[in-house]
Amino acid sequence: MKFKDYYAILGVYRNASADDIKKRYRILARKYHPDVSKEPDAEKRFKEVAEAYATLKDAEKRAAYDQLGARRPGEDFRPPPEWSTQFGDGHAAFDEMDFADLFAGLAGRAGHGRRSGQRGPAAAMRGQDYEVTVPITLEDAHHGTEVSLDLSTTEFDGRGAPRRVGKRIKARIPKGPTDGQVLRLPGQGGKGINGGPDGDVYLNIVLRPHRLYRVSGRDLFLDLPLAPWEAALGAAVEVPTLAGPVNLKVPPGTRAGRQLRLAGRGLPKPEGGAGDLHAVVQIVLPSTLTEREKALYGELAAASTFDPRQHFG
């Protein structure tokens, strides 16, 4: 096992007070937390300082850490022999742990954390919940989909020894989630301790950007390019929807920016029904005009009395 110098990671002396450690952690969390940091290695650095703080903020864990004495970071070491009785059957238990697990395990054995039932050495505790961000396409949100998730969880054996466990979860996402929707996989999180219930996994759904549609709640917006003559004279055009193409009637005299609504062609609602699809009209010209087209536009310009800038006065 490689030693980590938690005091050096936080940049405090070994005899720093609890208040000084908290103050220093707050400064580093503000600097490296991925939600607010612009540092290139923010996530890695934040994990390091959070791991150090998780041990040093807790008097019991800090005392256990201090028992290890001052060592060089990265130095190979073996925890004191008497610790092995707390962490399972003999030294082999240490081989499956990483450094942070040594101290995380102290919380479980002391009955801290999320209780379910009575407190005490054998108190039942609910397993850890996990949150996972799940990006899906609009097509997935429309039809429903299946995803595989890889989690790294910490489990405790009957004697309270923690170990890292890789876990693959296959989840079926129902149709109709919106951006930011939270779904729950009951009982798929960390194992309960001493008979406590297993934790849950929360799925934070993120809708990936789509090349055609923009999303607002369960409504979709699609730019609908029309030729000037289609807008002027009206037309029947084919419009793509998530359920396949449909025909849309464009009324004569349709202006740019007008929204033509296709009811129920947006994202489905879990209780039934669906949002709408709005086709936003754009009037577009060919990038080059043929001589014939130029001539026809010229004829139209000569014949028309339309003044699009009349309101300028």
Place this chain on the structure above:
Amino acid sequence: MASDFCDALWPEEHRRIPLRELADLSGLSEAEVVALVEYGALAPAGTTAEQWVFSVSSISVARAARRLGEEFALEPHAVALLLAYLDRIRELEAQLRAVQARGVFPP
């Protein structure tokens, strides 16, 4: 053949959650949940803590509170204030997305 996929569930909108269960589900202590109520981050129905029941949406608020409190080492008052600002940001982001979706200010 039985599928090895498990179903992701929608939030149970009509479920009401007592204080102790909310603490258990969020990883907060009951005292921390009470503090979040006092500072306005959570709004249960019921007059006394024993009678309080929380909506399902309170779970994600309480979980966010635990995460913020832990990861930034913040006191409940600061967490409640931060949650209010985050809520406002989410509201404005949703409005911005709606405006962008309509093509007024393309993203």
